[in-house]
Amino acid sequence: MIDFTLTEEQRQLQDLARRFAEKEVKPRAAEYDRQPDPRDSFAAEASRKACALGFHAMLVPEEFGGMGLGMQNFCLVIEELAAADIGFAMNFGVSCAISKMIADHATPAQAERWLRPYVDTSGATHHLLAFGGTEPSGGTEIVCPEPNPEYGTRSTAKRVGDDYVINGAKNFITNASRAELYGCMVRTDKSKPNFESNSIFFLTPDTPGFSVGKLEDKMGHRLMSNGELIFDNVQVSKDDMLGAEGGGLPIFASVLGVNSLGAGALALGLSRAAYAMAEDYARQRVIWGRPITQYQSIGNMLVDMKMQIEATRLLVQRVAWAADHDVHDGAIHHSMVKVYASEMARKVTVDAMQVLGGSGYMKDYPAEKYVRDSMVIPIYDGTNQVLRQFMAMDMY
Ligand SMILES: Cc1cc2nc3c(=O)[nH]c(=O)nc-3n(C[C@H](O)[C@H](O)[C@H](O)COP(=O)(O)OP(=O)(O)OC[C@H]3O[C@@H](n4cnc5c(N)ncnc54)[C@H](O)[C@@H]3O)c2cc1C
Known part of the structure; x- marks a missing residue:
């Protein structure tokens, strides 16, 4: 049942x-x-x-x-x-x-x-983590499944005794300037294919040679800090490696599964807020003596928004339930959540802006912010194009 x-x-x-x-x-x-x-x-x-x-x-x-x-x-x-x-x-x-x-x-x-x-929240500050996967050569490049070792992650960690020395750069990284611990995925053996030569390390921001570079000035998601992580001869110990040497990409992929669900929930929250604003406005906006909800094209638009939000919630809950119960029935891929929810959020926020007419375009209402915030969801955590490609490779 x-x-x-x-x-x-x-x-x-x-x-x-x-x-x-x-x-x-x-x-x-x-x-x-x-x-x-x-x-x-x-x-x-x-x-x-x-x-x-x-x-x-x-x-x-x-x-x-x-x-x-x-x-x-x-x-x-x-x-x-x-x-x-x-x-x-x-x-x-x-x-x-x-x-x-x-x-x-x-x-x-x-x-x-x-x-x-x-x-430990006994201190007077926040606690956030950051993880650097994406590089200037491409967020998609780092997940390259091709056997040619020339492709894939460019940043490296070279073994020196019991230590590793990391060089390279990561960009667009969330919590870049606010984290207390940074993870990064780098190549530990460039003679091997990308999928078997990435390793993950964690380090604190005071590690010599590590720095946060340019902070991004973004279109939306502005309460989040995104920026560049720079590794200039950063010496870390083998005890700072998460998992086995060369086993970084599957670990990173497992995080993308969590992020897919997170992105689904993010898209839901954003769309829900946009819908509530549009519904409220439409009930109160009177044109030709009637609230605009009474005009079919607006009423239908609101119904479609609500329907898409509810359908997305079912998808999020279904995949989250499967994760919680360790069910791997293959019926629904976790990336479907991210792809579907992110595209739903773009549509719902744009429709919400339309319901508000000219007011939706002005900064007096949050409609324009919702649209700006929605635009990036199909881009981060793997672009929707690439997630579709990986799903197709997995499923057929
Ligand atoms: C707000 C924000 C937060 C982010 N946070 C993080 C973070 O915390 N950590 C992190 O590591 N990264 C983070 N990223 C980076 C994000 O994951 C990348 O932007 C994303 O993976 C795409 O990489 P790219 O921008 O380099 O585009 P590219 O990989 O260069 O892709 C460019 C275009 O080509 C398409 N494309 C590329 N290859 C293929 C292919 N094989 N098939 C079909 N289409 C293809 C893409 O879909 C895209 O449209 C963040 C990005 C943003 C914008």
């Missing part, structure tokens, strides 16, 4: 996230969004409070002090945060995905070293 009812615990979690987002994030989202300098767009106080509630540690197991949530509950929280601001929500979604990568693949000593300080 299929039951879509949330448990009492889930309702409480959803309610906690909703109340937090509406009180701490939503009221100042537009103000942060409009800061011309990306360094001023980070909602530091709200981030600290979100960490105090444990939202950065949703996917860290309880044994390390995290919330130990499953993917369904993670998606519930991310949707609520994204309904207030998608950039803010993504800071936490990405950080949670990276913490899960560590929890799933770290040795007990590494988990102690990396996760304990991350979950």
Whole structure:
């Protein structure tokens, strides 16, 4: 039997996230969004409070002090945060995905070293993680499945005794200027094909030779910091490697699965907010003596928006449920969530702007922000073109 009812615990979690987002994030989202300098767009106080509630540690197991949530509950929280601001929500979604990568693949000593300080919210700051995969040569280049070793990740880690020396650069990285721990995927053997020669390392920002370069001035998601990570002869120990040497790409791919679900929940929250704004406006906007909801083309547009949001929620919940129950039935690929939800969000936010007419184009309403925020979802975490290609390779 299929039951879509949330448990009492889930309702409480959803309610906690909703109340937090509406009180701490939503009221100042537009103000942060409009800061011309990306360094001023980070909602530091709200981030600290979100960490105090444990939202950065949703996917860290309880044994390390995290919330130990499953993917369904993670998606519930991310949707609520994204309904207030998608950039803010993504800071936490990405950080949670990276913490899960560590929890799933770290040795007990590494988990102690990396996760304990991350979950500890006794200090007066936020806790976020960053992971550098994408490089200037291409976010798609680093996942190259071709056997020719010339293709793939360009950044390298060269073994020197028990240490490795990392050189290279990563770009567009989320939480670039705000993280306390940085992961990166680099090539440890350039004579082998890309898919068997990437390795993952974690390091703290004070590691000599590591620096954060240019911070991006983005169209949307402005409450999120994105920038360049520079590795200039960065010396790390073999104990800083996550998983086995050469085993980095499958670990990275497992994080993309979490990110796909996270992106689905982000798209849901954003679209839900855009729909609510459009519905509210349409009920109140009177033209020729009637609210515009009474005109078929507007009513139908609103119905379509609602329908697409509800269909996406079912897809998110279905795939999250499968992840929580370790079900690998192959019926639905997790990338479908990201592709479908992100394209839905672009459509719903543009339609929401249309419902508001000229007002939708002005900054008095959040409609234009929702459109800007929606544009990048089909691009990050693997472009939709590439995800479709990988799904086709996997399925046929
Ligand atoms: C807001 C934001 C946050 C991000 N956060 C992170 C992060 O935290 N960590 C991280 O590692 N990266 C991050 N990225 C990078 C993101 O994952 C990449 O931008 C994305 O993977 C695409 O890479 P690219 O921009 O280099 O485009 P390219 O890979 O150069 O692709 C260019 C175009 O060619 C198409 N294309 C390329 N190859 C193929 C192919 N084989 N088949 C079909 N089409 C193809 C693509 O779809 C795209 O349209 C972020 C990006 C953004 C915008």
